[in-house]
Amino acid sequence: MKKDIIVISGINMVEGGIFTILDNCLQKISDYSKNKEIKVIALVNDKSKFNYPNIEYIDFSKSKKYWINRLYYEYFYFKKLSKKIKPDIWLSLHDVSPNVVAKKRFLYFHHPTIFYKSTLKDWIFDYKIGVFSIFYNYLFQINLSKNKAVFVQQNWIKKEFENLYHLKNVLVTKPENIQEKDSEEINLDTAKIHFFYPSFPRSFKNFELIGKAAKLLPNSIKNKIEVHLTISKNDNNYSKYIIKKYNFKPLNFIGKISRAEVFGYYKKMDCLLFPSKLETWGLPITEAKGFVKPVLLANLPYAKETIGNYDKVSFFDIENPKELAQLMTDFVNKTIQYQENKFTFDESDQLKDWNSIFDFMLKN
Structure with a gap:
């Protein structure tokens, strides 16, 4: 045959x-x-x-x-x-x-x-x-x-x-x-609360919103957290700009990491940040959901469709760092009230x- x-x-x-x-x-x-x-x-x-x-x-x-x-x-x-x-x-x-x-x-x-x-x-x-x-x-x-x-x-x-x-x-x-069948063991400071945004540095990925939000955080919150971003100054002009402008704690620029390391971070992180302005899906959202981790997402259609039905989610305006800073503060203080998300459509x-x-x- x-x-x-x-x-x-x-x-x-x-x-x-x-x-x-x-x-x-x-x-x-x-x-x-x-x-x-x-x-x-x-x-x-x-x-x-x-x-x-x-x-x-x-x-x-x-x-x-x-x-x-x-x-x-x-x-x-x-x-x-x-x-x-x-x-x-x-x-x-x-x-x-x-x-x-x-x-x-x-x-x-x-x-x-x-x-x-x-x-x-x-x-x-x-x-x-x-x-x-x-x-x-x-x-x-x-x-x-x-x-x-x-x-x-x-x-x-x-x-x-x-x-x-x-x-x-x-x-x-x-x-x-x-x-992934295997994930690499990641050692994070257990005294800190860890936010994670795994993405390649493109301008529409909106890394600067996290930088602006971090600036607005009170010192009491900054001292309790680390924000891990998968970019380095050697990636491209956009990453150089981000790191030069926002090179301060609690931001931690860890550079490009392997898939095994990404999944290691999912296991250890406390919350995913995803401020991207445009995606056809947004795979880290799905992956973080698979680990049943809290997520703070861009208030856009792609993010709501990707996360689907989920309780541990809140959304923020992609142009409003103050709103993201408040959500991060509420998360650290354990006072966050998740917006939750329900999504259904014709599956035929x-x-x-x-x-x-x-x-x-x-x-x-």
């Missing part, structure tokens, strides 16, 4: 949340492909980062160096490659619909900047965000209608797609909370996990 050939493309997914998406997908399809008549080919930036069996890996190490390389692969080289591989299914995990020859094509969307109105600060600290917010919207629409289905992470994104692009084949599939167009996505692609 001929095997169905599935190509999973994620050549630019090398760090942070987008790498987690690729890693989780490959982990799941590796297990899914056991005892099934399918062959999986993964297009990745660095195959040494993966050791999941039942997958053939192809490296594209130059794709991240220059944007022109990425465009060349997506719109020229992949057509040649697809004619050679002859895939039954081509799943693009990084937002664009490449020129390929395949029986069925699918797109997994997770890039929030097409919904983002860039500010002067974005252009100053990372011009790519400004360019993306303008250019990516057009790039994203190339070949969009040729996909059998588009998978998005949240219901609000599905509604945006239906309104903006008049699509009728958008399915919601929220990211699975795939817990929802795929619950990666296996459901794989089933859908093979059967439809």
Whole structure:
């Protein structure tokens, strides 16, 4: 019996949340492909980062160096490659619909900047965000209608797609909370209360709100807490700006850490902070919820949909450091009154996990 050939493309997914998406997908399809008549080919930036069996890996190490390389692969080289591989299914995990020859094509969307109105600060600290917010919207629409289905992470994104692009084949599939098997032991001062914000320093991640809120805290609160932020001055211009301006206690700039270390912090932390202005999901929210930890979140639709039904949550205005400072103070003083959150929507167009996505692609 001929095997169905599935190509999973994620050549630019090398760090942070987008790498987690690729890693989780490959982990799941590796297990899914056991005892099934399918062959999986993964297009990745660095195959040494993966050791999941039942997958053939192809490296594209130059794709991240220059944007022109990425465009060349997506719109020229992949057509040649697809004619050679002859895939039954081509799943693009990084937002664009490449020129390929395949029986069925699918797109997994997770890039929030097409919904983002860039500010002067974005252009100053990372011009790519400004360019993306303008250019990516057009790039994203190339070949969009040729996909059998588009998978998005949240219901609000599905509604945006239906309104903006008049699509009728958008399915919601929220990211699975795939817990790490191992976490690294993290030693934190047991006399302190620990807040944690794991995120890569992009200007829309809104680290400065935490800095401004920390300045407003009374000394009695500052002396009782540590706020751990996963950035260093060597990351980019935005991180240099944040650290230069807010380099004071209780902020603790721990730099980039491994996934195992992130989960170590989840175990030891007391509360997650998440002030990001825009996400297509917000994976740390889901992960913190998995550890049943309190969370203080941006008062935005993505955060409310991500946290779902949860008691230990309160929300703050992303432009109001005073409000965040008050919530942090109340948390330390154990006087916080959680706002709680309830979220329901029509689940008829929802795929619950990666296996459901794989089933859908093979059967439809």
